[in-house]
Amino acid sequence: MYKDTDCGAPRASDIGKEIMVAGWVHRRRDHGNLIFVDLRDRTGLLQVVFNPEVAPEAHSLAEGMRSEWVIQATGKIRARLPGAANPNLDTGEVELIVSDSQVLNRSLTPPFEVEDDTDADESTRMANRFIDIRRPEMLSRLQLRHRVTHLIWDHLTDNGFTQVETPILIKSTPEGARDYVVPSRVRPGAFYALPQSPQQMKQMLMVCGVERYFQIARCFRDEDLRADRQPEHTQLDLEMSFVHQGDVMGLVEGLYARIVSETRPDAKLGTPFTKLSYDEAIERYGSDKPDTRFGLEMCTITEIAAKSEARVFQAVAGSGGTIRAFSAPGCADYTRRQTDQLIDVARAAGAQGLVYIAIDKSAAAIDEIEDGHIRSPLKNYMSVEIVKEIATAADASPGDLVLIVAGTQAIANNALSALRTEMAERLELIDPDEFKFAWVYDFPLFEWDEESQSWAPAHHVFSAPKQEHIQYIESDPGRVYADLFDLTCNGVELGSGSIRIHDPEVQMKVFNVIGYPDHEIEDRFGHLLKAFRYGAPPHGGMGLGLDRITAMLAGQSNIREVIAFPKTQSAWDPLFDAPSAIADDQLDELHIAVNVED
């Protein structure tokens, strides 16, 4: 070993000990004779002192040392001079007086400094990740990620799970996201696909009798990137046999509560987790992943608003749309500029516009609102009575600003949901140290796809309809709900699960509703359907994004911050320069002709 002690370890109790440390030169302070080096390894910083009177050779070596050189130093731990302790360092009461030192490696001047508050641009950080990750903040995020996966292994092992690896080279079943594809050398013209998730394989494992499976699985999707989306992401994939919806939820809840409480003991964790049916989540929050750290709950006022003279409301109500609202407390004094900003938020979320009603705080009560208390662009088209009814429905008080969006269900909910988040931020209703988990369960099995004018699976084709709804599958698919559930936290979807269909006949009915032709069913799912005919146990499970929960635990909104080597928004790896062209003979061997215009 090049060291017998970590840099972050020495304390006052170690004074007098002879130790050997090794690490990176974090900073060097040269006083001409005395030279101080802050030596850094993964555990922290130690002040290392080179004194020419104590060790002249080591001192002259230290004169040449520069940032990020790798050095080794031997010497004695001693107390710092009185008044010279550094309370900002864990090792600040002591220092190493060097008797012997070696340069293990030199370093170019780093492109940016290794410090937590880096001001380097993210692309610079990514292209120099070997420097970036030396920053304690980044290193601790990787360590956090490790702790999370370790807890997953422990917890699931304790609960009878078996970790099984599934193949990365699988069959392409085009649907949903675009596949990443790998050519076959041995079978000219044929391609593997990388898994978008191990979905079919884990269900197969249930038929195999594994009963409780998990995997920290890499999943690949060739779709456009976002702050919370990479082309490859890591998912905690798990599946259980002989369970109902609540069993899976209970197990995952235990795991996630443990992860949060052990990695973020400072955080406020609400247990048991909130449970909302899908319908309730939409009604109260306009979203299937509501941030439940704050209220600002919504209400539907279609019928009340339709009674007004306002043509927008009448038109929307008359065409089967919905009119919804919520009340922003204390915002009645919003200026034109502020309400315009809210209108922009609504428009960005797809709404035509936004109607607001400001109820002046001088009103004694909602019942006693008078004309002079009301400020609204549609004031001339709404009677005081209607305003009272709307305000009552929205649970508004004098001084509040009622925000109203009319449109289709989807548009009204999207816009109001965006406004709800906006208002929570403006009103500072969000506690950043709170982890407010919420289960959303009983999703609809299908959703109507306007574009293709057909029913599509709301999540995926294997989710089981609720037993009592199976009768409607063919006659009224929109009425069928499923044992399908999402885990959300602070308005972010962390994972999604369901009880799966284990009856081949029900599965075929679902395929029929979606409109898959027989040959396609056979091609894509034949292997799984075949297995199901040999005694598939009832089963269900979840897939949970590891990047997102880790980012959340690290207090980051961008998952790149918890990924060692992430890709840019154009799916480029600036560190290793992937993807890149390959040699012609490599292409030949793979029977591939590249067709690129330049």
Add this chain to the structure above:
RNA sequence: GGCCCCGUGGUGUAGUGGCCUAACACGCCUCCCUGUCAAGGAGGAGAUCGGCAGUUCGAAUCUGCUCGGGGUCGCCA
């Protein structure tokens, strides 16, 4: 594919038509300095302003195209 923001020494920024022979901070180099810890002092090097084309007597600055980064909508069963 749409929309928005950004691109100037190694790093982060300032400069929005001539005062730019491009400024500042950090970093880097040389010298001085025995207690600093974002050490200090003195001096110095380092950028044709992402690229191309155009407008102009004159472009970091205006216009067009393009490349790259970020955010977001579409997309992500």
